[in-house]
Amino acid sequence: MTQKLNLSIFVAVIVMIAVGLINTIDTTRADALSPVYQLPDLSGLAWVKDDLFVAVHDAKNSKENGDRISLLTIPDRSRKLVWQPQSINWPSPLGRSSDLESITRVPETSLFLAAESGGDRKKGYTRIFKLKYDRDRLSLIESINWPVNINNVEAITIAKIKDKYLFLYAERNDGQPGTTIKWASMTLNPWGWTQFQGVEFRGPLEGKNVRPITDMAVDSRNNLYIATAFDPDRDDGPFYSAVYQIGTIELNGENGFQVNLYLQPNRIGGLDGLKVEGLTLQEKPGSQTKMFIGTDDEIYGGVLRQLPFI
Numbered sequence: 001m002t003q004k005l006n007l008s009i010f011v012a013v014i015v016m017i018a019v020g021l022i023n024t025i026d027t028t029r030a031d032a033l034s035p036v037y038q039l040p041d042l043s044g045l046a047w048v049k050d051d052l053f054v055a056v057h058d059a060k061n062s063k064e065n066g067d068r069i070s071l072l073t074i075p076d077r078s079r080k081l082v083w084q085p086q087s088i089n090w091p092s093p094l095g096r097s098s099d100l101e102s103i104t105r106v107p108e109t110s111l112f113l114a115a116e117s118g119g120d121r122k123k124g125y126t127r128i129f130k131l132k133y134d135r136d137r138l139s140l141i142e143s144i145n146w147p148v149n150i151n152n153v154e155a156i157t158i159a160k161i162k163d164k165y166l167f168l169y170a171e172r173n174d175g176q177p178g179t180t181i182k183w184a185s186m187t188l189n190p191w192g193w194t195q196f197q198g199v200e201f202r203g204p205l206e207g208k209n210v211r212p213i214t215d216m217a218v219d220s221r222n223n224l225y226i227a228t229a230f231d232p233d234r235d236d237g238p239f240y241s242a243v244y245q246i247g248t249i250e251l252n253g254e255n256g257f258q259v260n261l262y263l264q265p266n267r268i269g270g271l272d273g274l275k276v277e278g279l280t281l282q283e284k285p286g287s288q289t290k291m292f293i294g295t296d297d298e299i300y301g302g303v304l305r306q307l308p309f310i
Helices: 002-031
Strands: 044-049 052-056 069-073 082-085 100-105 110-115 127-134 138-145 153-161 164-171 179-187 191-193 197-202 210-218 223-230 240-252 257-274 276-284 292-296 306-307
Touching: 044 292, 052 100, 052 292, 069 138, 110 153, 110 191, 153 223, 153 240, 164 210, 164 257, 179 210, 179 257, 197 210, 197 257, 223 257, 223 276, 240 276, 257 292, 257 306
Parallel strands: 044 100, 044 276, 100 153, 153 210, 210 276
Antiparallel strands: 044 052, 052 069, 069 082, 100 110, 110 127, 127 138, 153 164, 164 179, 179 191, 179 197, 210 223, 223 240, 240 257, 276 292, 292 306
16 A cells, blocks of 8 residues: 555656646746747849749948848748848949849849949949859849939839840839839940930829839830839838839830830739839749739838739
């Protein structure tokens, strides 16, 4: 009887210790802070190949920490989203970029142009960088100053018709009813532009803190798309964005281009709570075209998502 009693006491003590340990573990889990992984703000976005994209981040001036350019691989059933910051050999004397707000692919090449907004132009941060994707990384090929005076460029894109390239850009014009889409023919070797032209674009969203164009994209059929966003100038938002098809691009004469805007933009989709600053199209051979957006949601970081698109 004594042995059975001792055994019962021993088992009871073991159970009490186990319960205590479980309670301690549970309490620790409940009280511990567990920061969630956060993708950096995406201030510009371009498709590279397959499921690979390149994004720029709008870190300001050469002293601010943070990545400037990253490669992103979208998730599938076998992997999660992959983020690969790129180490770029930034040119002297300014060094690292300041306020990269846009990036675009040179169609049918492995080259990309990434542009500083010019918001810090008094210090000389008005550069466009030519980058090349090769062997799973991006490298800087060349840097050149903007060929025209700029003020807070939010979007750049490049169209190709036959063997000719058209470079387009748009400035922020925060809170204004619209902005000017400017364009010029572009050569790659040597790198240069013809005289810029422009057309006024009145954004579908209007009012204080609305940015008429936050990014642009052109598909292989030369349809022109834009993102527009509402930013209340608060790091916690709330934000709102929308994406539209706004026109087409065509050759005008032997050496010129024409940007034809629709009287009424075609709304593709709206995004409550998100600030879209990156817009690109994934056009795999033999597959349906897909549209992707990247967001700059300030303290919430960024997201990369496919947008329903037909």
